[in-house]
Amino acid sequence: MELRAYIVRRLLLIIPVLFGVTLLIFGLLQLFSPVERAALYVTDPKQFANIAEVIEKYGLDQPVWVQYGHWITEIFQGNLGWSKVVSQPVTSAMLNFLPATLELAIFATPLIIFGGIFLGSKAAAHKDKAIDHATRLGAIVGWSLPTFWLGLMLLMVFYGLFSGLFPPERLSTEMNIVVHSEAFTQYTKLHIIDAILNGNGRVLLDSLRHLVLPVITLTVVNLAFIMRLMRSSMLEALGKGYILTARAKGLDENTVVSKHARRNALIPVLTVSGYIFAGLVNGVVITETIFNYKGLGWWAWQSAVNLDISGVLGFALFNGVLFVFTNLVVDLLYARIDPRVRLGGKVT
Numbered sequence: 001m002e003l004r005a006y007i008v009r010r011l012l013l014i015i016p017v018l019f020g021v022t023l024l025i026f027g028l029l030q031l032f033s034p035v036e037r038a039a040l041y042v043t044d045p046k047q048f049a050n051i052a053e054v055i056e057k058y059g060l061d062q063p064v065w066v067q068y069g070h071w072i073t074e075i076f077q078g079n080l081g082w083s084k085v086v087s088q089p090v091t092s093a094m095l096n097f098l099p100a101t102l103e104l105a106i107f108a109t110p111l112i113i114f115g116g117i118f119l120g121s122k123a124a125a126h127k128d129k130a131i132d133h134a135t136r137l138g139a140i141v142g143w144s145l146p147t148f149w150l151g152l153m154l155l156m157v158f159y160g161l162f163s164g165l166f167p168p169e170r171l172s173t174e175m176n177i178v179v180h181s182e183a184f185t186q187y188t189k190l191h192i193i194d195a196i197l198n199g200n201g202r203v204l205l206d207s208l209r210h211l212v213l214p215v216i217t218l219t220v221v222n223l224a225f226i227m228r229l230m231r232s233s234m235l236e237a238l239g240k241g242y243i244l245t246a247r248a249k250g251l252d253e254n255t256v257v258s259k260h261a262r263r264n265a266l267i268p269v270l271t272v273s274g275y276i277f278a279g280l281v282n283g284v285v286i287t288e289t290i291f292n293y294k295g296l297g298w299w300a301w302q303s304a305v306n307l308d309i310s311g312v313l314g315f316a317l318f319n320g321v322l323f324v325f326t327n328l329v330v331d332l333l334y335a336r337i338d339p340r341v342r343l344g345g346k347v348t
Helices: 002-029 033-040 047-058 063-076 089-124 130-144 147-161 171-181 191-198 201-236 243-249 253-283 287-291 296-305 309-336
Strands: none
Touching: 002 063, 002 296, 002 309, 033 047, 033 309, 047 309, 063 309, 089 130, 089 201, 089 253, 089 309, 130 201, 130 253, 147 287, 171 253, 191 201, 201 253, 201 287, 243 253, 253 309, 287 296, 296 309
C-alpha cells in the first residue's frame, strides 16, 4: 500500500512540474520579438511571407497569458513550429532524428552502466590492490579527457590512419541509398534493427562500423564516472555493520560483496544511470557533431548555430519533458529498492 501511495503522489506531482517546465521555456520565448516567435506557429514555409498574419492569428502582440494559451494549445496539437535548418516541422524533425540518437543510447548505456558497476565493484572489493589502482587510474584518465578531443583522436586513428576502418556519419553513401530504396523497409528507422528485419547483412555491418567510434567516445567518459561512483558507494557499504555480521556468520567474500554490499551500493548509481540514459537520448551534441552522426544532438547544434529558434526551443522542450519523466522512473525504482524512500525514512 505504501508503494502504491508513493507512486500516486509522484504521478500527481508530475503535473505542476511539467507546468513549470513550460512556463520556464515560454518565459525564455519572451526575449525574442513577435516576428521571431512567429516561427513557432508556422506549419508551412509559405507562411513566412505573411508573418503579420501569423502574429495576429496567435496573438503574439497580446498579453503574455493570452500568448501562453495559444502556445500550449499548439503544443497539444503537435505543432512546435518550423525548423528552417532541415526544412520540416519541428515535430517531424525530432521523430526523424530520434532513432539515430536512440541507437547510440541503446549501445552505449549497457556498456556504461554494467561496465561501471562491474569495475567499480571489483576495485572496491580489492581496495589498494593492483586492480583497484588500475581502475582508479583509468577512471581519472577517462573522466579527464575532453569529449571533443577523444572523438577527434579516434577519428584520426581509426578513420585516417587505418584508411576508413571506422568511418563517421551513420551510414556509407552506398548503404544509405539501399536504406532509402523501395527494396528496404524502414520499420523503426533504427538501422540495425531494420537491417535484421530486412535480412540485409551489408546494412547491418555498415551500421555497426559507423557506431563503433561514437559509442566508444560516449562510453569512455561516462564509464569513468559510474566506475568512480560505484567504487565509493561500495566502499561505504562494505564498512556497514550488516557486512561485518555477514562475514562473522562465515559467508564467503563473493556472497558478501555481490548479495549484500552491491545491492545497497547500487542506489546512488541507479539514480545517476537514469540521467545518463536520458542525456544520451536527448542527443549528445558534441559527439554527434564530431562524427557527423545525424541525431537529435546534431540537429540541436545546427539549429543553434543557424539561429533556428523553433528547433532550439523544440529541443529544449523535449529535453525538459524527458528529464521530468526520467526523474519519475528513477524515483519509483529508488523506492522499490529502498523502502525508506516511500516510508519517509522509517522502516517498520
